[in-house]
Amino acid sequence: MKNKYLQVDPIKLRTYIDDIGYKESLILKELREETSNLGDLAIMQIGAAQGVLIEMLCSVGNFKNCIEIGVFTGYSSICIAEGMSNDGKLYALDTSIEYTEIAKKYWKKANLDKKIELIINDANSTLDKFLDDGLTDTFDFVFIDADKKNYLDYYEKSLKLLRTGGLILIDNTIWKGKVIDKDDNTSSTKSIRSLNEFVASDDRVKHSLIAIYDGMTLCMKKSKK
Ligand SMILES: C[S@@+](CC[C@H](N)C(=O)[O-])C[C@H]1O[C@@H](n2cnc3c(N)ncnc32)[C@H](O)[C@@H]1O
16 A cells, blocks of 8 residues: 655755745845844744745735734744735734844834734733623634643634634644653643644634644634534
8 A cells, every 4th residue: 555644854854845845035034033043042933934824824814803922023923914904903912022122123124013013911811801802703813822831721712802714823733743742741742732632622613733844723713503
């Protein structure tokens, strides 16, 4: 029987994708370079192929009302805002003034600063405020890429805020393969593993776990029956 599974060294595959798998804009390249000055923390930034995919999703959906949970130095927010409709608005949630100062500089350079509202606060509190303000069922897109221990809360609150047909995209759902290592029971691995299991059994969404970089799960909110 033919084997249709990938038989490739993941590092060679990543190099190949980085060679020909996407085109990164000059501004995003510059941002990636500046972020690399933060040392090991730079690993938090999404991959360039993810960025292009996110931009295309937001563009195809002509999204107007979006949330990003976890801004860091602003790479994914640029991709979301670039793809969104011209009159769209992205609420960018983070707790760090230091990292988001870099983000603000690049949003301006990319001429996207007017489309993005930065909210510096714990993301759970901001999402609770959106719910209290009656914004249930109003958002088109939520990108979840912050502290892993709160992923399930972010998912639940995002699903309430999302309109039918809207998308939630969750980063790091493969977690360097740790989710399938039964001996890895660190709190972040357990959080992501339980979120993955929760999503898999959640009838309110259609979902697909995409094996890109560290894994991203795309969920679409289904209509209520
Ligand atoms: C993985 S990074 C985000 C990377 C970003 N999406 C990008 O493309 O570069 C995670 C971010 O989540 C933020 N964060 C951590 N805990 C948070 C919380 N409770 N509320 C809001 N943001 C939080 C961190 O400050 C950090 O900037």
